Amino acid sequence: MTSRPDPVAPADAAARALARELIDAARFAALSVIDPNDGLPGISRIAFGRTAGGGFLTLISALAPHFAALQAQPGCALMLGEVGEKGDPLTHPRLMIKARAQFVAGDDPARPALRAHWLDHHPKARLYVDFADFAFVRLIPVSALLNGGFARAFRLEPSDMG
């Protein structure tokens, strides 16, 4: 099909800096899951934020299809990075993170701190954060691919995104 070399390079300092910039700017993400009803891929938009320690976090409702999907199969993938106004959309950088979802129980002793930190960065979530069907879910990164535009792809480890 092609004789070009592997187009994905190991992360360098510029790639790590760009990844952190995308993570810091993200307030939402695209989430890829496996739909437990048919075993096929599903996709959703989720809120995205951090823990005080820098971990990745979301707040989701049991009414959304990705809630049951993540309970059945915690392996998932996130995409961060928006497309700007100008140029080919595929030249705008995005970070694709493979992650494992870990639900935070309503009585988890860590929840109050996660909740307070979340509301500092997502103040509108105050309207629904305490609804019984909402849960915080940690998204533990496993690996990532940064695409900085055509022919600018980098493989990242969790430590590159810290």
Added chain:
Amino acid sequence: MTSRPDPVAPADAAARALARELIDAARFAALSVIDPNDGLPGISRIAFGRTAGGGFLTLISALAPHFAALQAQPGCALMLGEVGEKGDPLTHPRLMIKARAQFVAGDDPARPALRAHWLDHHPKARLYVDFADFAFVRLIPVSALLNGGFARAFRLEPSDMG
């Protein structure tokens, strides 16, 4: 967990109109696939366009991980609809489409017309459309979920998106 009724309604005229608006505006999409290397979800950004007949189409490179993923498992999901500047990102409408990928061979008699129509709407793709590692892929819709903001979700059939 909750005693609320099913939050997803059948499509009505307003939902169909909003879905078509999102489809007409989309020049790219988030794509959810199953990664053939580990069986877990993968995610990418892809170009998005239409055929002259209104079908969904993308143009992808064999160097991108979703190419091999779609060849191994054509079942996939797309998300269309961008987040605007204001308000909670989760109140901005998005359309999540379950689809089946169908690769268009380089010698497919339909390819020249697909290519010409694509370049009318994605003129910058002229730079790479004829590279040997690029292929057009039809994305045949199976079903869709339109989320028009909190508590405004609709189930759509392929005929609702025509």
